[in-house]
Structures are given as C-alpha cells and as structure tokens.
Amino acid sequence: MRRAQVIVAVLVIGFGAASPAWAVPPADLDPVEALPHCVVTAVEVGDDAAIPAPRCFETFAEAIAEATDGRVLLPKDAQNVDQDTLDDGIDPDGLESSLATVIGIEYEHKSFGGWSYVIQSTNSRGCVGYSYRVSTLPGSRNNAISSARTYGGCRSAHYSGTYFTGSRYLCGCAQLGTMNDQTSSIFFSATGYQN
Numbered sequence: 231m232r233r234a235q236v237i238v239a240v241l242v243i244g245f246g247a248a249s250p251a252w253a254v255p256p257a258d259l260d261p262v263e264a265l266p267h268c269v270v271t272a273v274e275v276g277d278d279a280a281i282p283a284p285r286c287f288e289t290f291a292e293a294i295a296e297a298t299d300g301r302v303l304l305p306k307d308a309q310n311v312d313q314d315t316l317d318d319g320i321d322p323d324g325l326e327s328s329l330a331t332v333i334g335i336e337y338e339h340k341s342f343g344g345w346s347y348v349i350q351s352t353n354s355r356g357c358v359g360y361s362y363r364v365s366t367l368p369g370s371r372n373n374a375i376s377s378a379r380t381y382g383g384c385r386s387a388h389y390s391g392t393y394f395t396g397s398r399y400l401c402g403c404a405q406l407g408t409m410n411d412q413t414s415s416i417f418f419s420a421t422g423y424q425n
C-alpha cells in the first residue's frame with residue numbers, strides 16, 4: 231500500500247472507533263427525534279428553572295449511564311434497570327448526597343417497550359421529601375407515552391396538558407389506560423400528588 235492509502239485507511243478506522251453512531255446524529259435532525267433513549271433532568275419543586283434540553287443516545291444503557299453521571303453501567307443490550315442497581319454506589323445513609331439518579335422512566339409502548347425517556351433527579355434522595363416537575367415534553371415524546379416505571383420512592387402523575395393541567399393518571403404502570411398516548415406533563419412526588 232502506498233503511504234497515502236495507508237493514511238486514509240488509518241483515518242477511517244480511527245474515526246469509526248472514536249465516533250459511535252449515537253454521538254453523531256445527522257446535523258439537521260433534532261437528537262430527540264433521531265435517537266431512541268433520552269435523559270431529561272426534572273426540575274425540583276421550589277426551583278423556577280425551565281425544563282432543560284434532553285440528552286439522547288442509541289442505547290438504554292447509555293441513557294442510564296448519563297442519568298447517573300456514569301455511576302450505573304448496564305450491559306450494552308439492557309432494556310430495563312431495577313432500584314438495587316440504581317442504588318449502586320449510593321451510601322444508604324447519605325441523605326444529603328448530591329449524586330444524580332433516576333426517578334422515573336417513560337416508555338413508548340405498553341409494558342415498557344420502544345423508546346425511553348429517562349427522568350433524572352440531581353440528588354439521590356428521590357421523592358423522599360422532594361418533588362419534581364417535568365412541565366413539558368418534546369415533540370416525539372408528547373402524547374406518546376404508554377407505560378412508565380418509577381424509582382426513588384416516587385409516584386408519577388401523568389397529565390394530558392402541559393404544566394399539570396387536564397386529565398391525570400397515577401403511574402408506574404404497564405399501561406396508562408384512558409391516558410394512553412396523551413401525556414404532556416409529569417409530576418413526581420412520594421404520593422403522586424402536587425405539594
């Protein structure tokens with residue numbers, strides 16, 4: 231091989247290895263539309279911040295790693311996560327912990343299938359004494375959630391309107407019943423009621 235061909239081959243191989251598909255969605259596509267597994271940071275009640283932009287990935291495992299700041303690393307083909315695994319590395323007495331964790335996971339299909347929308351809290355206390363708002367959902371996740379899991383002592387109230395208006399349905403649940411494909415905002419607390 232001539233020198234120029236060798237250099238081209240090395241560049242192609244090197245670029246491929248350093249750039250997994252999920253890191254480079256087509257430039258003209260919103261990552262939430264292009265990638266199936268997204269993480270959004272819920273806003274703690276009492277904080278006036280707007281809901282931040284979601285971060286999206288090709289695999290569920292990458293989303294959970296993002297949501298836990300790299301603390302929880304699942305097998306590449308994982309499709310779900312349990313509370314014990316999410317608690318890895320969290321001191322059970324560490325109620326002041328600033329470790330990020332997951333308080334809920336929303337799914338495209340009934341029984342926890344399809345894309346996921348992982349709801350992150352920026353502390354490991356979950357809903358023990360705290361409540362969180364997801365006041366809007368991005369385009370492809372709006373009016374599309376069909377099941378949800380909750381973590382961290384949370385229950386999640388799914389609302390048909392943005393900013394917790396309209397019909398309301400309490401979930402973790404394998405299906406949202408009359409609220410299937412209708413959720414536009416979600417409130418997380420220990421009871422599922424706003425406080």
Ligand SMILES: [Ca+2]
Pocket residue numbers: 337338339340374375376411
């Ligand atoms: Ca759906």
